Amino acid sequence: MPVTYLAINKTMFLHFRDKFPQLNVFWDKYLPFQTRLEVPTKTILLEEGKISQNYIFIEKGCVRTFFNNNGEEKTVQFFFENEGLTSFDSFVNNIPSQCAIETIEPSVIYLLPKQYVTQMIEELMHEQNFAQMMLQMFAQRQTHYINEFISFIRDTPEQRYQNLLRERPHIVQRVPQHYIASYLGVTTVHLSRIKSKIAKGKAHF
Amino acid sequence: MPVTYLAINKTMFLHFRDKFPQLNVFWDKYLPFQTRLEVPTKTILLEEGKISQNYIFIEKGCVRTFFNNNGEEKTVQFFFENEGLTSFDSFVNNIPSQCAIETIEPSVIYLLPKQYVTQMIEELMHEQNFAQMMLQMFAQRQTHYINEFISFIRDTPEQRYQNLLRERPHIVQRVPQHYIASYLGVTTVHLSRIKSKIAKGKAHF
DNA sequence: GCCGGACGATAACATATGTTATTAAGTTCA
DNA sequence: TGAACTTAATAACATATGTTATCGTCCGGC
Numbered sequence: 001m002p003v004t005y006l007a008i009n010k011t012m013f014l015h016f017r018d019k020f021p022q023l024n025v026f027w028d029k030y031l032p033f034q035t036r037l038e039v040p041t042k043t044i045l046l047e048e049g050k051i052s053q054n055y056i057f058i059e060k061g062c063v064r065t066f067f068n069n070n071g072e073e074k075t076v077q078f079f080f081e082n083e084g085l086t087s088f089d090s091f092v093n094n095i096p097s098q099c100a101i102e103t104i105e106p107s108v109i110y111l112l113p114k115q116y117v118t119q120m121i122e123e124l125m126h127e128q129n130f131a132q133m134m135l136q137m138f139a140q141r142q143t144h145y146i147n148e149f150i151s152f153i154r155d156t157p158e159q160r161y162q163n164l165l166r167e168r169p170h171i172v173q174r175v176p177q178h179y180i181a182s183y184l185g186v187t188t189v190h191l192s193r194i195k196s197k198i199a200k201g202k203a204h205f
Numbered sequence: 206m207p208v209t210y211l212a213i214n215k216t217m218f219l220h221f222r223d224k225f226p227q228l229n230v231f232w233d234k235y236l237p238f239q240t241r242l243e244v245p246t247k248t249i250l251l252e253e254g255k256i257s258q259n260y261i262f263i264e265k266g267c268v269r270t271f272f273n274n275n276g277e278e279k280t281v282q283f284f285f286e287n288e289g290l291t292s293f294d295s296f297v298n299n300i301p302s303q304c305a306i307e308t309i310e311p312s313v314i315y316l317l318p319k320q321y322v323t324q325m326i327e328e329l330m331h332e333q334n335f336a337q338m339m340l341q342m343f344a345q346r347q348t349h350y351i352n353e354f355i356s357f358i359r360d361t362p363e364q365r366y367q368n369l370l371r372e373r374p375h376i377v378q379r380v381p382q383h384y385i386a387s388y389l390g391v392t393t394v395h396l397s398r399i400k401s402k403i404a405k406g407k408a409h410f
Numbered sequence: 411g412c413c414g415g416a417c418g419a420t421a422a423c424a425t426a427t428g429t430t431a432t433t434a435a436g437t438t439c440a
Numbered sequence: 441t442g443a444a445c446t447t448a449a450t451a452a453c454a455t456a457t458g459t460t461a462t463c464g465t466c467c468g469g470c
Contacts, residue, residue: 152357
């Protein structure tokens with residue numbers, strides 16, 4: 001069971017602030033229990049195989065999640081400022097995470113211990129529109145993963161790179177190329193070829 | 206936005222019967238509103254681009270979901286007896302489905318019109334453990350799609366076929382090979398090569 | 411300033427996969 | 441039964457992608 005990401009994070013809170021203003025109260029309430037950390041690049045925030053003990057919120061910087069496959073690292077996802085993540089499986093089922101979480105820039109992060117996350121969800125369950133909120137949050141996460149899945153079925157690595165350039169250019173700008181190659185499912189050599197090919201195609205004399 | 210599948214179906218009901226016995230009441234209550242259909246192979250149950258109007262439950266037979274990509278059909282998923290499906294996006298957002306749904310065997314299916322599904326969810330929201338139920342249901346669906354996604358990142362088409370043989374042999378047995386090729390993301394020719402290679406590897410003299 | 415390591419481009423070659431065409435076996439239906 | 445169609449295997453060739461190696465640049469530590 002790989003890592004999935006808990007839908008309840010600050011991004012969601014910000015996103016649903018208008019629809020569900022009561023969320024602000026909860027976010028503020030749990031702020032004091034968070035630990036602020038300043039960490040350098042390549043800091044492991046969660047090791048593969050460990051049970052996640054914290055909800056991670058990114059104030060500054062960015063992180064990636066990845067797993068080890070026969071000595072080769074496979075990058076699954078990137079997270080940036082004002083995004084939060086944790087292992088859904090670890091939280092719901094208390095099992096080891098299949099993915100590691102690592103910073104790829106010097107970052108400022110906040111850790112909210114598991115017990116408070118559980119507590120916050122418990123409290124949230126008594127809210128009026130909780131079910132509706134959950135539906136929308138999960139639909140959003142699910143849509144993300146299905147789109148990734150569909151993209152692998154439908155698109156070539158070159159098309160996937162073009163999609164990334166078009167839809168999430170900040171990733172291409174900020175993330176080292178070998179992580180992007182791993183995310184696209186190709187080698188660094190081939191990503192380099194793809195870039196070269198695109199550059200030649202765009203060149204006009 | 207591609208098709209995703211509503212987590213609330215009979216499989217879920219059967220699966221969660223012990224934990225949430227109150228579900229049986231709901232399932233029974235909505236049985237009378239379902240239409241029974243006997244349909245031949247290659248019956249389109251939902252066209253790509255149409256808004257899904259029914260929740261589909263399979264009593265006998267099997268179906269696939271697929272989308273058209275430059276004239277080439279890409280199979281996304283297979284469903285069998287006692288499984289239910291519909292377009293999550295169509296239901297939540299009333300938008301056209303990106304996938305078509307088609308029988309690949311003579312089948313017996315039940316259709317529950319959209320209005321009753323909505324009504325059932327509304328009623329379910331007032332149940333005691335609804336939030337808990339939703340969490341588990343969505344976690345399960347999400348895990349499925351993430352596993353598909355991870356499998357594309359990690360495995361070669363041959364490994365994906367071996368996984369299919371090992372974990373879901375009923376698919377290989379019942380589904381025509383060209384649909385499986387499309388599901389694995391390769392051509393029929395290459396799947397044939399893979400099978401041939403595996404057969405030679407297994408041969409012993 | 412020098413050095414070593416991380417990152418990225420490129421070349422040469424190997425392997426995997428796609429494309430097209432051909433053949434054959436099984437199915438459906440008149 | 442025969443004709444048309446679907447499905448699957450195979451061959452020959454084309455393209456995409458992986459592997460290994462080399463080179464150059466940039467950057468941080470000393």
